[in-house]
Amino acid sequence: MENNNLSRHFLLIVFFLSTRAYAQEPPSKLPDMVQTKTGMIKVEKLASLSEPWGMAWLPDGRLLVTEKPGRLRIYSEGKLSEPIKGLPKIEYHGQGGLLDVEIDPDFATNGFIYISYSEAAKVQPNVTRDVGDPRLGKFNDHTDAVLKGAAVARGKLEGNEIKNMEVIWQQLPKTIGRGHFGGRLVFATDGKLFITSSDRQRLEPAQDLSTNIGKILRINPDGSIPKDNPFINRKGVRPDIWSYGHRNPLGAALNPTSKQLWIHEMGAVHGDELNIPLAGKNYGWPIVSNGDNYDETRIPDHETRPEFAGPIAYWHPAISPSGLAFYTGSLFKGWTNNLLLGSFNSEALVRLSATGNNIDSEERIWLQRRIRDVIQAPDGSVWLLTDYKDGELLRLSPMETMEQ
Numbered sequence: 465m466e467n468n469n470l471s472r473h474f475l476l477i478v479f480f481l482s483t484r485a486y487a488q489e490p491p492s493k494l495p496d497m498v499q500t501k502t503g504m505i506k507v508e509k510l511a512s513l514s515e516p517w518g519m520a521w522l523p524d525g526r527l528l529v530t531e532k533p534g535r536l537r538i539y540s541e542g543k544l545s546e547p548i549k550g551l552p553k554i555e556y557h558g559q560g561g562l563l564d565v566e567i568d569p570d571f572a573t574n575g576f577i578y579i580s581y582s583e584a585a586k587v588q589p590n591v592t593r594d595v596g597d598p599r600l601g602k603f604n605d606h607t608d609a610v611l612k613g614a615a616v617a618r619g620k621l622e623g624n625e626i627k628n629m630e631v632i633w634q635q636l637p638k639t640i641g642r643g644h645f646g647g648r649l650v651f652a653t654d655g656k657l658f659i660t661s662s663d664r665q666r667l668e669p670a671q672d673l674s675t676n677i678g679k680i681l682r683i684n685p686d687g688s689i690p691k692d693n694p695f696i697n698r699k700g701v702r703p704d705i706w707s708y709g710h711r712n713p714l715g716a717a718l719n720p721t722s723k724q725l726w727i728h729e730m731g732a733v734h735g736d737e738l739n740i741p742l743a744g745k746n747y748g749w750p751i752v753s754n755g756d757n758y759d760e761t762r763i764p765d766h767e768t769r770p771e772f773a774g775p776i777a778y779w780h781p782a783i784s785p786s787g788l789a790f791y792t793g794s795l796f797k798g799w800t801n802n803l804l805l806g807s808f809n810s811e812a813l814v815r816l817s818a819t820g821n822n823i824d825s826e827e828r829i830w831l832q833r834r835i836r837d838v839i840q841a842p843d844g845s846v847w848l849l850t851d852y853k854d855g856e857l858l859r860l861s862p863m864e865t866m867e868q
């Protein structure tokens with residue numbers, strides 16, 4: 465199942481060594497259509513959104529969509545709703561804000577929806593700014609001195625309001641820093657909720673089992689701890705941890721065949737990874753990575769330390785992945801059971817085909833947009849969010865095949 469076989473890694477031509485820096489506006493006009501290996505695809509803009517981040521379908525075919533500054537909206541029949549009321553106080557700065565949204569597997573009966581976001585600590589430290597930490601390098605933003613962390617809350621969606629919102633999970637300890645919150649939410653088939661938690665640009669906490677920073681977490685929908693979690697009842701170890709040694713996982717999805725969680729995570733300078741997080745396993749960050757540090761120091765490759773669980777694929781140069789979905793539809797011929805992920809650096813939707821846990825091939829569908837999230841619609845079309853202040857909700861669908 466799991467393997468450290470890195471010989472399948474992608475040796476890809478460097479088209480761009482663009483930065484992961486945040487951009488305000490899309491760089492160019494949206495293409496109406498794009499040529500792909502499986503035919504022409506139609507590209508449509510459905511709505512304008514500011515820094516959209518996550519999506520989830522309601523059972524009635526309406527789409528929940530988040531905007532990072534702190535707005536949750538519903539897209540339906542060509543229109544966006546006003547922001548939904550009842551959200552908790554959200555700390556919006558840098559990579560933090562309102563992040564993902566997910567619905568309860570029993571939404572039809574209980575009406576619960578879940579959001580992830582960054583929240584400020586109730587008590588702020590008595591300092592005027594972060595004193596600086598060399599490990600954070602140039603990404604240490606001295607203008608941002610707010611102590612904060614990711615959180616997950618749930619409440620009941622009633623009309624255009626969420627009632628009785630309550631926090632069910634918190635990233636602890638809270639830290640100063642603008643980046644690496646994580647926040648992807650995925651329900652497993654057994655009803656447990658997986659949460660991705662990034663390393664807060666602090667690196668070492670990813671190996672520290674007394675924090676839930678740099679981990680994949682697994683909780684019950686009410687925030688309690690499942691009795692079969694791998695570190696339950698171990699002294700000094702957080703019981704919500706499922707796997708550890710993760711850097712910045714911004715994409716997560718359940719494999720429809722194996723029912724296992726798959727994630728990807730951004731590396732530092734290159735070394736983005738595709739991982740299958742298994743209970744109790746250590747995925748190596750920051751001890752090993754197939755990329756390097758921002759200060760240009762080398763990090764030993766995964767292959768040198770087989771005691772860590774290695775990625776099933778990695779990217780060097782980086783693609784900076786965000787959002788992950790398995791395509792289970794049939795509208796796109798040849799895409800069934802493929803993985804779809806967004807990419808910032810290559811401004812593309814990345815399509816991977818897999819046999820079991822082995823990645824066979826990759827296609828990059830260049831959309832001239834940083835892609836933040838990807839989701840399959842009930843009709844089999846693929847919907848995307850673009851990562852800009854003037855961002856977009858896009859729909860991809862195959863062009864009709866011409867009669868011969």
Ligand SMILES: [Ca+2]
Nearest residue numbers: 737747748749
């Ligand atoms: Ca790793």
